[in-house]
Amino acid sequence: MSIPQITPLGDSGLLLLFDNPGEAAAAAGCLTRAKPDWLLDAVPAYAALTVVYEPYQLNRLLRSGRLRLPAEREQEGLLYAAAAAAVRQVLGSDILRSISEQKRVVEVPVVYGGDSGPDLDSCAARAGMRPEQFIEAHAEAVYTVAMIGFMPGFPYMTGLPERLAQPRRTTPRQRIPAGSVAVAGNQTGIYPFESPGGWQIIGRTSMQLFKFLADSPTRLQAGDTVRFVPVPAAQAGRDEVSGR
Amino acid sequence: MSMAVVKPGLFTTVQDSGRPGWRSLGVTAGGAMDSYALRAANLLAGNLPGAAGLEMTLSGAELEVQEDLLIAITGANMTPSADGEELPMWRPVWIRRGTCLKFGSAVEGCRTYLAAAGGIKVPKVLSGRGTDVRAGFGGLEGRPLIAGDLLSAGKVEPERSQWAARWTEKLGKQAAAEGRRWAAPSWYALPEAYAGGGKIEGCHILRVIAGAEYSSFTKASLEALFTAPYLVSSSSDRMGCRLTEGARLERTVQGEVLSRGIVPGTVQVPPEGQPIVLGADCQTTGGYPVIAHVISADLPLLAQLKPGDRVCFKDTGLEEAHSALLIQEAALRMLSAGLGARL
Numbered sequence: 001m002s003i004p005q006i007t008p009l010g011d012s013g014l015l016l017l018f019d020n021p022g023e024a025a026a027a028a029g030c031l032t033r034a035k036p037d038w039l040l041d042a043v044p045a046y047a048a049l050t051v052v053y054e055p056y057q058l059n060r061l062l063r064s065g066r067l068r069l070p071a072e073r074e075q076e077g078l079l080y081a082a083a084a085a086a087v088r089q090v091l092g093s094d095i096l097r098s099i100s101e102q103k104r105v106v107e108v109p110v111v112y113g114g115d116s117g118p119d120l121d122s123c124a125a126r127a128g129m130r131p132e133q134f135i136e137a138h139a140e141a142v143y144t145v146a147m148i149g150f151m152p153g154f155p156y157m158t159g160l161p162e163r164l165a166q167p168r169r170t171t172p173r174q175r176i177p178a179g180s181v182a183v184a185g186n187q188t189g190i191y192p193f194e195s196p197g198g199w200q201i202i203g204r205t206s207m208q209l210f211k212f213l214a215d216s217p218t219r220l221q222a223g224d225t226v227r228f229v230p231v232p233a234a235q236a237g238r239d240e241v242s243g244r
Numbered sequence: 245m246s247m248a249v250v251k252p253g254l255f256t257t258v259q260d261s262g263r264p265g266w267r268s269l270g271v272t273a274g275g276a277m278d279s280y281a282l283r284a285a286n287l288l289a290g291n292l293p294g295a296a297g298l299e300m301t302l303s304g305a306e307l308e309v310q311e312d313l314l315i316a317i318t319g320a321n322m323t324p325s326a327d328g329e330e331l332p333m334w335r336p337v338w339i340r341r342g343t344c345l346k347f348g349s350a351v352e353g354c355r356t357y358l359a360a361a362g363g364i365k366v367p368k369v370l371s372g373r374g375t376d377v378r379a380g381f382g383g384l385e386g387r388p389l390i391a392g393d394l395l396s397a398g399k400v401e402p403e404r405s406q407w408a409a410r411w412t413e414k415l416g417k418q419a420a421a422e423g424r425r426w427a428a429p430s431w432y433a434l435p436e437a438y439a440g441g442g443k444i445e446g447c448h449i450l451r452v453i454a455g456a457e458y459s460s461f462t463k464a465s466l467e468a469l470f471t472a473p474y475l476v477s478s479s480s481d482r483m484g485c486r487l488t489e490g491a492r493l494e495r496t497v498q499g500e501v502l503s504r505g506i507v508p509g510t511v512q513v514p515p516e517g518q519p520i521v522l523g524a525d526c527q528t529t530g531g532y533p534v535i536a537h538v539i540s541a542d543l544p545l546l547a548q549l550k551p552g553d554r555v556c557f558k559d560t561g562l563e564e565a566h567s568a569l570l571i572q573e574a575a576l577r578m579l580s581a582g583l584g585a586r587l
Contacts, residue, residue, distance in 0.1 A: 010537030011453060011565035013507045028268055040264035041273070043505030045529050050505025052264065052273075055540070055566050056573045077562030148270040149503060149529030152379050156503070193379070210269075212369050212381050218269045 003091055006084045009050060012040075014083055016049040021146050021158070024049040025223025027091055034090045037061075038083070044222040045147035046158075053083050061086065105225045108190070108205050110139070110181050111233045116204035123166050123183065123200050135230055137161055138202065143188060143226040148218065153192035153210030155220045160186050172198035179204045181228065203228075245310050246360060249393040253305040253347065255481075258364050258383035261294035263372030267505060267528040274374045274382070277482055277524045277547035278355050280437035280572060281319035285359035287580050288316035288336050288433060290408025292401050295363030296373040298389075300356045302550060304347020305389065311341045313397065314361040314412045318435070320353025320548055326426040335432040338415030340425045353548035361408045362397035378483070378525060410587055431586075436575045437544040441558040447473045448553060450521070450542050451560040451568070455511060455534035457501060465493040469535065469557055474519070478551035482525035485546055487555065492517035495533060503531035509538040509546075511557075521546060541568035 004023075009015045018024045027049050028042040038057035043050040061067050062082045069078075069085050112135045113120040124134035143159035150156075165186045173196060176182070180191045182199030191197060192209035209219050220226065259282060262275020276282035276299055283293035298305070304322040317324050317333045324331040326343050339345060347356060366373050366383055375383025384393055400408045419427035441449035458466070468491030477486040493513045506512070510522045512532035521538055522530075523546070538546055539560060549555060 007456065008453070008562060009456070009505075010507055010509050011539050011562055011569065012509075013505070015456060015504065032268070041267040041505070043267045043528055045504045046502050048502070048504040050507070052267065052505070052507055055569050059566075059570060077566065079566040080562045147503060147529055148268060150270065150527060152266075152270045154270050217266070217271075217370065222268065 003088055004049075006087065008077070008080050011080075012053055012055055014051040014053070014080075014087060016051065016087070018047045018049065021046050021144060022223060023047070025221070028222065031087070031090055034093075036086065036090060038086060043147075045149065051083070051087055053086075055079050058082050058086065103225065104223075105227065106220055107227050107229050108181075108207055109231045110203040110205050110228045112138075112181075112203040112230055114233065116233065117181070117202040119169075119200040120202045123164070123202055126166060127163055129163075134164065134202070137164055138183075138188070139228045139230050143228075145220050145222050145224045145226060146187075147222050148220070151191075151193060151195060152212075153218045153220070155190055155209070155224075155226070157188045157226055158186070160188050162186065166200045168198040169200060172196055173201075176201060177204065179206060179209075181205055245394040246313060246397040247345070247395040248308040248310055249305060249389050249391055249395065250308055250344070251306040252389040252391055252393070253300050254303040255301040256305050256389045257299050257375040257377065258296050258366055258389075259299040259374040260296040260363075260372055262374060262524065263370050263382075266370050270528050271370055272376055272379065272525050272528060273508075274372065274376050274482075275524050276357065276374075278319050278357065278437075278544045279524075280544040280576070281355070281435070281547075282357045282359065283576055284334065284433055284435075284579060285316040285318040285357045286363070287576070287583055288318070288334070289359040290314055290336070290361040290400055290404045290411065291359060291363055292403060293576065293580075295359065295398075295401075296366060296383075297357050297359035297364060298395075300347055300358070302354055303349045304356055306347070307345040307395075309339050309341055309343045309345050312412070312416065313339050313341075314408055314415070315339060315345075316359050317356065318359075318433075319356040320350040322347040322350050322356045324356075329424070329426070331426065332428050332432065334435060335428050336411050336415065337426055337428045338412060338419055340419060343425045350550065354550040355547050360397045361412070362400045365396040365398040376525065407583065407587055433579050434575075437541070437572050438548060440542045440545040441560070444556065446554060447556045448545060448549060449556050449558045450546060451539045451565070452511065452536035452557045453539060453560060453562055453565055455536045457495070457533035458535055460495045460497050460533065461513075461535055462494050462496050465491065465495075469493060469519075470559060471556075473554045473556045476549045476551050476553045476555060480549075480551060482523050484523050484526060485521040485549060487519050487521065490518065493519060493535060501531050501533050503529045506530040506534070507537075509540060509543055510534055511536040511538060523547070539565035539568060541565065541572050544572075
């Protein structure tokens with residue numbers, strides 16, 4: 001894998017563009033594990049990785065002489081060049097290893113339709129299918145978490161079969177229950193918490209997606225592979241919603 | 245309990261230096277909008293810079309001080325008073341228990357910070373104590389203060405305990421000698437983070453560097469961005485400073501921008517064409533075209549803009565952005581060193 005194109009994102013961020021989402025997620029993991037003191041965040045989203053840095057710490061690293069800058073700089077800005085060089089240095093060291101480590105598969109149990117998925121019937125109608133066919137197609141597909149965003153733990157997943165694609169609701173709902181499995185455009189997602197939102201709700205999972213008081217708060221992270229497993233309403237048990 | 249909330253003010257939250265490190269999981273970094281003011285307040289109140297304090301917006305709180313406290317007030321001037329006597333800002337202030345600490349409306353600026361020695365004691369959630377109102381966690385039950393809330397101060401950090409004890413004693417004696425319910429030294433810290441790119445005809449100048457979609461905007465839009473002033477909208481909040489009544493910014497290309505990680509200071513342009521400057525509580529990812537970024541050194545100024553204020557943008561480079569930020573950091577470190585010398 002080649003080290004990607006790097007551009008500035010303001011004066012405290014870098015935008016790295018990779019060839020595919022897997023590489024962006026792997027690079028994020030690599031930076032997070034290395035934990036350099038200038039790094040605040042590494043946020044993968046689709047094939048892009050946003051790196052948020054602390055200019056003051058980077059300045060200290062630069063002054064320490066432990067960072068080698070390229071002789072010719074394409075962009076103005078010494079600290080920006082230092083940030084880009086520091087990122088390349090970390091990624092150069094073990095990105096290949098982290099790619100092989102990345103693949104996690106998570107199965108998400110879903111009660112489709114009924115009160116759990118009030119938009120299932122209209123989604124199926126738009127797709128020219130019966131609701132059972134829509135469920136089958138949604139659960140057969142294999143999804144990749146492209147990014148976590150919008151709210152803590154909300155996974156944006158790619159891999160929705162084209163024929164299942166849906167418009168957003170013209171009027172967003174005020175209250176979508178925690179655990180709601182939704183589709184919008186060519187993506188599927190899960191609301192970890194009760195929230196307003198405009199996606200079409202097709203089901204609900206009892207899986208707790210985000211725990212505020214845990215060391216690793218999310219069940220899913222960018223780069224994960226996800227499968228949905230249909231379960232009957234009776235087996236879903238009590239709703240364990242995400243805890244604050 | 246250290247303080248009881250009699251009136252909460254318009255929008256008062258517990259904030260600290262934020263919780264970076266969790267953005268990849270969709271958790272906003274948050275933290276004080278004017279991190280310079282909160283850090284200065286903490287240093288002046290005998291804390292480390294990142295301790296939790298109160299952030300008040302436009303109209304401040306009324307608090308009943310229930311135990312002797314060493315505090316500091318920075319940021320916007322909300323004419324703070326102790327039992328009706330006006331309190332000085334940007335310096336340590338000792339307050340006797342039983343005193344009513346009252347903040348009015350901001351006469352200058354938008355956000356006032358109150359730090360108390362030991363910091364506001366609330367549980368740490370995801371490595372931060374600040375309030376994330378949108379996600380509903382952190383601070384006091386994940387919400388703004390309400391009347392009846394009780395706030396405790398924590399324990400002063402070992403690095404500052406000698407300093408805090410010394411000034412508590414000194415100012416306590418001074419208050420007794422002056423027969424007052426409060427005391428403060430005559431020296432103060434200089435608020436050095438609000439110059440921005442200057443001010444022209446009442447218009448605050450925010451310095452920006454070009455964003456990822458900068459060159460996809462029309463020539464007229466880019467020209468307008470740097471000439472026409474915008475008005476700060478009343479719908480601005482900690483997520484974003486919404487600008488209105490300026491030139492409509494249009495792109496030469498249409499089509500969506502794929503979502504990616506974004507940071508405070510990002511100037512994004514939704515389809516209606518009026519820019520939004522993202523604040524400390526901005527979402528972790530966004531998919532609106534980004535025309536520019538307000539430089540980090542001007543974020544304290546952004547935090548102090550209130551609805552109706554006029555702003556203009558001025559083009560600058562990364563080199564200047566970083567040097568302005570390092571100068572601001574140096575000012576805080578000078579303040580810290582200077583306080584150490586006043587032991």
